[in-house]
Amino acid sequence: MTHASVRAAVFSAGSWGTAMAKVLADAGSSVVVHARRPEIADGINTTRRNPGYFPDVELPSNLTATTDPAAALAGADFLVLSIPAQSLRTSLAAWAPHIGPGTVVVSLMKGIEQHSGLRASQVITEVTGLPEHRVAVLSGPNLAREIMAGQPAAATVACPDEDAARRFQQACHTPYFRPYTSADVIGCELGGAVKNVIALAVGIATGMGLGDNATAMLITRGLAEATRLAAAMGADPATLAGLAGVGDLVATCSSPLSRNRTFGTHLGKGMSVKEATAATRQTTEGVKSAAAVLELARAHGVEMPITDVISALLHEQVTLDQAAAALMQRPPKPER
Template identity: 85%
Template sequence: MSQHRSARAAVFSAGSWGTAVAKILADAGTDVIVHARRDEIADAINTVHRNPGYFPDVELPVSLAATTDPAAALHRADYLVLSIPAQSLRTNLALWTPHIGPDTVIVSLMKGIELCSGQLASQVITEVTGVSADRVAVLSGPNLAREIMDGEPAAATVACPDEAAARRFQQACRTPYFRPYTSTDIIGCELGGAVKNVIALAVGIASGMGLGDNASAMLITRGLAETTRLAVAMGAQPATLAGLAGLGDLVATCSSPLSRNRSFFGTVNRSALARSRW
């Protein structure tokens, strides 16, 4: 990256979390362009500085631009920030790879595991794009998009095998309300972000059945213990799972009414759940 210009980030896509991270980056002084799938979303971001599909009530920074052209979004980008469904990553990334620059760092916001291969997002990224592992990073933590958009304080972990690359992206997304920390444990960060969704579903079921706070606490703590053992077996550091990308993300997802995973079963009939054998 040139010493004479701001970092540039291309954020794919214009969904809830992608929009929130795009706002963080812009507020941090990074040049940001969002890749949107729909013309009307890109036009709204460019003209009225709002994303009508997700946060129509929040004004976005005027420096934040949008396009539906992946080549235009990736032109001279220092960072490609991916916020798309994990199961569509491989197909979409194959289309975008020809436009990725030779020095672009790819940052994953995805919290999932590819079903067909069992691979983490970082592994899919290196396989599809052919970039080296030290050019792939992960941003993960207790980050509820609505609170981020409202400017409420939050923190996250930026993980990359290349510590210097992690620190550069840390500076690119650091704001008064968002504090990123760095790590080289990309496996631990990714697994913590993916597995906590399963635990949050279980906590939501327990809450919906009226099983009490003891049951929720049990699921959170024992779920974290199992996640840690899995992560360590895959090469992660146990301390990572006790940090923002592990325990922090787990607590936010399991306890907040803003969490979609926790509230997934909230409207399901309690008696029907009680009869089920889950």
């Protein structure tokens, strides 16, 4: 397969899906974006812009769009999924019959499915029946707006099949986007899911005006939580020290472009969960995944105090002041 002959189908046309579609196209791949709304597909095809998310950014000519999932998947080497984690199961069930016999599915999702506690890659294999070696994940410090502007970024492509990981690495390698490969799917997915919950905590602290020391504390101890859970579930702890772990955590907790941090800031300023949801407008994976991450932690005997407090706050079981006090009044212990 030559580089120029790679065909990628990106589902769907939200902010991160559009950004990854642009990366793939800039790397020389032929890209078809599946959009739910006809006006988005029409806008991409006629104006070379996504009118719903990035009306100010011109898209490459080798990137087109359709509302037909079968047409998008025809001949695709890669199916790249960028949809809300909680709607993955239902949406993928409708698309699965169109997945070709050699297509590798790549998840960009950073959430844990509620009720089942499954990671996105596990939902994909369960729904499609595909073997694990045909499912990859991409994770890292990837703020969509910066990538659309061509600013430098990197990510980790994880797959049990090293060849599949390398092929996708080549398909999305551009002068501004540098992908690395890994076999640690579990570590990459858990790093991405947990960092969203920690970013909510950082946003809350920011909204409450608690200062940079509090932010640094939450990022550091949040990384410890993610690493403990990942190790308990069979991941390599070193993965959490890389792009899919601390890299993603720092970007999401530090940037005002982060949905999860922004949502948390709204909460920290006194908004209710409902009000923060309306103000944020886009999917905030940490809000949906917090309880599911906490259930995973309990099932594996892992202590995750920040996640515990954030989950309780999101379910209105504690107040803001009670949440802040709960984090600071825990018994002192050795750092690990």
